[in-house]
Amino acid sequence: MRDEDAKAERPSEFVEALAKGLSILESFDSQHPEMTLSDVARRVGLSPAAARRSLITLQAMGYVGQTNKRFHLRPKVMSFGSAFYFSARVDEVLQPELRHLVSTFGDASSVATLEGHDVLYVAHYSEQRARRPTATVGARYPAHATSLGRVLLAGLPDADFDRYLRDVDPVPLTKKTVVDKAQLREIVEGVREQNYSTTVDQLDYGITALAVPIRGASGRTIAALNSSGYSGLLTAEDLLKNRLPELRASAARLSQTLSRYPVLESIIGTR
Template identity: 40%
Template sequence: MAGEASTGTFLQGLDRGLAVIRAFSADAPSLTLSEVARDVGITPATARRILLTLSELGYVRSDGRRFSLTPRVLALGWAYLSSLDFGELAGPFMEELSAKTRESCSIATLDLPDIVYVARVPTSRIMTVALGVGARLPAYATSMGRVLLADLPDDELTAYLSSVEAEPLTDRTVTSPDKLREVIDAARTDGYALVDQELELGLRSIAAPIRNSRGRTIAALNVSAHASRSTPASLRTETLPHLHATATQITTALTHRGHL
């Protein structure tokens, strides 16, 4: 890399900061200062300044020797995903899913401690809270939130579970950190999450991940149904296959558009 000073309109500091973030990956979830310097091609002193800045901003954490990204980095992904206009890209697939299931469907991304809606196709109003693009709900009590949490590295999931203030939104809401880990681990294994009246009484929801070309979950797709029209078993056997098929269609569309 060139020197630290900006050249014309090109900011070397920003370039290096983003390069440091990109140095972390599924194969290298934590790195030492020396490893960051080597991988990015900068001096240890520069790597130290960048890592300490990212740590101060909340994008990186350290155990004293090794550094790793925090869930706050996902906010950068949310900004990117929201710019894609999911409503335009995923809309036709979601309309088809809604027609097949006769229920509402939505797409959300993770912005801890919440999920943020980026697209929605409603049928009838089955929730007391109005939902639209930009609406936020607590990740722990939603099917989409659990699918998204399931893709977090174990240390980041542990940090989330140790800090989240899980409130009993209904008498069915899972609030225990141990139980939440159990249901999130199940979502990781099963490839979907089902929430039965934990967010709101009378509402059931099932969600599946939307993954990028590297297999990482970038968003979640769900179908919500009133308890009078659904059972957990019917959501699994009848709705889930349509949900997975639609998630695959959206991933393919994003890939063809060059977004993944």
């Protein structure tokens, strides 16, 4: 969503100062674990004075620390994630299905929702040990390069998907990553018809994945569930033949469970 569109949708009670503080917390990531005041201001799009006020406030509250002239997150920020984890009952509702899939097929399984142009992992379970992009709870990856993301994009209303394609700037993460917008549209339209998505070496070399939608009581796609493994050991055709029926059964069970808890469905499916 473009900045002007986002601002136009803000309610009259929108608190700009709070938004700035949260944006600063979100600006720290694996590529930017610590930053100077100027770095923070530049990444968030604030003046140095505004960034400084927010950083001082976050530091006083224990969410941000400072070593010399470089700021970094403090462990207290994990309280946000744990609050979501327990309020959404991730361990009780989502993890059993992920464990079931991993015990059946091995490899890894995840649940994600759409957050802007990215997928946001809300649950993950894995027996994999090799080095690969970390799919932990809270991890974000570009939607265009993941099976989960393509399922979630397929679940968007036409107008929202058109806006996504208009605003997104797809990044090639491997030589195989699809970044052509016309091709992405064709792929997502195919996902809508078949109700699943497969990807091979799109996010990183060696990752082959299959994802299906998790639907809410209204039939709207509120999340996506996947099963993934190593490209050298299995193909997309293997996933479709051996895992698709069970993956769909797990997604259906999750949909039924979420339908019994409207608040939980709202937490998982809000975007």
